[in-house]
Every structure is written in structure tokens, then in C-alpha cells.
Amino acid sequence: MITTDAVGVLVVDDHAIVRRGLRAYLDSEPEMEMLGEAADGREAVARLKERQVTGDRMPEVVLMDLQMPRLDGVEATRQIARAHPEVKVVVLTSFGEAERVHAALTAGAAGYVLKDADPDEVATAIRAAATGEVHLDSAVARLLARRMAAPRTGLTSLTGREREILVLVAQGLCNREIAEQLVISERTARTHVSNLLGKLQLASRTQAALLAIREGLVAAPG
Known part of the structure; x- marks a missing residue:
């Protein structure tokens, strides 16, 4: 059962089976509600604009894949952060390289979770983003910590x-x-x-x- 203060989520991923799995997961979480889905970054930006124009409820959080056709997750995150600052983006991806993490956070992402993370970590990242906090996957956080501690090169x-x-x-x-x-x-x-x-x-x-x-x-x- 969805509560009235459930966090609204828009799922963005170019794989239909991933979107279906995330829908099933979000439907099982009483504090979350899936408000829609998009197959790439361009469609995500369009869906948010459409909701804004029609006055439909805007999602509090967008779950964003990184590597997608037409418009990738980093650029889509940048456009969403600029046009809808109240909507927070949590990156959900298979890629954990420091460069990708840095690019996503610089673009305005409020979270970064790997797809092999425990489902509870995805929920934690969504809740954190909805309350204005930033959540990083534990593996990603360790990677960034090691990079910060390493000697500078170049x-x-x-x-x-x-x-x-x-x-x-x-x-x-x-x-x-x-x-x-x-x-x-x-x-x-x-x-x-x-x-x-x-x-x-x-x-x-x-x-x-x-x-x-x-x-x-x-x-x-x-």
C-alpha cells in the first residue's frame, strides 16, 4: 500500500527488463511510488517537462542509468538539475569508474549506486536524495576515498x-x-x-x- 507521502520516482533506463524489475521493487516499497519511466535521457527530460506543463505530480527522485542512446545519463542529469532543481537524480548504473562518478556528481546527481548493490541501498539512496542528502554506493565511496588519498599525478x-x-x-x-x-x-x-x-x-x-x-x-x- 502506497502512503500519501511516498517518494515519487521516475525510472530511466534503456533496458525494458531493468525498468520492469525496478517497477516491481518500487511497488513493494510502501514509502515509494513509481510515477513513470523513460528509455533514455531525452525521453526523461521530455516526460518531466510534460508533467510540469500539465500540472501532474513531479517525481521527487529520478533513477538514472548512465549509458543510454540519444542522451546519456550525465547530460540528462545536467539538464534536469538546471530545469527542475527540486527533482533529485540518483544514478543507478553498472559503471563505477571514478571519472564517471565525478562527471555525474558535477552534473548535479544526488546519489550514485551500482546495479549490483543490495536493493536496500537503492532505497537508502532514494530516501536520502528526497531529503536533500547525497548518498554514494559503499564501493564507490571507497574508490573515491582511495583516489583522494593517492598522490596527485599529471x-x-x-x-x-x-x-x-x-x-x-x-x-x-x-x-x-x-x-x-x-x-x-x-x-x-x-x-x-x-x-x-x-x-x-x-x-x-x-x-x-x-x-x-x-x-x-x-x-x-x-
């Missing part, structure tokens, strides 16, 4: 001085010339070059120069 791992020296290396300056331009000792310049190569996991100054060009720090020669 250009973001460089200090301001090291980035400055990387540009000079890309311009073809030797250690002595770098030292003269920055008014530091040649030994200090050599140490900075060695440190930035190590942080960037590069084997040579040539590789460093190519990286600087690729990242737009310096213009390609000729």
Missing part, C-alpha cells in the same frame, strides 16, 4: 615553479639557461627538472616538451 602535481620550468624546458633551454633566466643556481634548476620529470613519469626532456605542447603550455614549433 600537471596538477607540479608546483608553480615546476610548471614555469616545464615551459622553459619545452622552449629548449638547458639547465644553465633556465638558471640564468630564473636567477637560481644551475644545481637548483637541475633538481627542479628532475623532480618534474619524476612527477610526470617522463623519461626525458623531449617527452616533457611534447607534453607541454600537447597541454597548450607552449606553442608547437614552426
